[in-house]
Amino acid sequence: MPDIRAEVLPAILQSTEKVQVFPLLVSLQAKDDYTYRHTIAVGAISSMIGKWIGLPESEQALLTLGAVLHDIGKAKVPEEILNKRSRLTAEEYELMQKHTVYGYEMIKSSPGLPHRSALIALQHHEREDGSGYPFGANSDRVDFLSKIVAISDVFHALTSDRVYRKASPFYEIVRQMYTGTLGSFDKGILLTFTRRMMNSLIGSEVSLTDGRTGKVVLINPTDPARPLIQSAELFIDLSKEPEIRMEKIIG
CATH class of the missing domain: 2.30.30 (SH3 type barrels.)
Structure with a gap:
């Protein structure tokens, strides 16, 4: 955590100070090490959204930290499941879903880390209509910062090459997220995100x-x-x- 606070978070916040969307997206594309790049990318994109919607500085710091740590629970998921090229079995998918709970427990038990960072790890796969996991929580039971990270997580995952599929164009993923094809997200956050991303075109x-x-x-x-x-x-x-x-x- 001292290294993350001293090196990673300042670099992310600086990279999104005067954001130019295209260069940032190119630099965040996952190539050889998806897990590492995804961690940094979700932190950067979440930070960017936070600034776009006018989050207070105190919440901006919580958001960026929680976004960087959102997938930390995957450290407890077997590597053969994380990197599997074919569709996960029902049992494997159930185990993959547990990374949210693992992450919550890891962050919550780490001295000096805020509870809202743990909530982001727990809730970033929840959806507004209750269709997400691990608890199927609907909108009013999900922390606002978790809703931002949910959008960043899906956006970067689908615009990056993975071992089992090729990346999709960012504007196509933005369109699918906006139309609800990829799940139910906070409408206000998503509208701001969509407008800003499309304005870059x-x-x-x-x-x-x-x-x-x-x-x-x-x-x-x-x-x-x-x-x-x-x-x-x-x-x-x-x-x-x-x-x-x-x-x-x-x-």
Whole structure:
């Protein structure tokens, strides 16, 4: 913990002071050591969200610490389960889910660590509608900081290469999170996250699923996952064209 407080947390907070989303995302992509990079990435993304929503400085520090430690319970999960390339069996998945409880117990029993950091480890897989684990707790039973880390955790996990699947484009994961495809998240936090992430695309050249290319010119405030695209002299409002999506960023 002294090393984490002296070296890791200041580096994360500094990296998100004047955040440029694209360079930060590239630097956080999991390559060789997913577990290590995921730990740092969730800390950085959570810190970024905390600043976007205006968390007080005291809560910002708690958030970043808890986010860095959110998966510490995986130290007690067998490595062959963590790195398994095929689908986990029901028994293996049940054991994997226990990393939340293990993490809570480890942090709670460590002198000097705040209880809310332990709650983040316990609750970062809970969902607003009670569909998560380990307890199926719904929105009013989940700490606000845990809700931030839940979004950061899913976002980085799905935008990173893993041993069992390739990464998905970040804007596609943002869209799926916003539409509820990937589970139920806090709507206020998710709206801020989606708007900020999609705003980073303004000015980018993209290709669309219908074969056209264009530039992102405007993020729709009521449907930020589906922006306005300019293709030659034509404007394409993706919020009104549900069958068309962005396919990739060009360049």
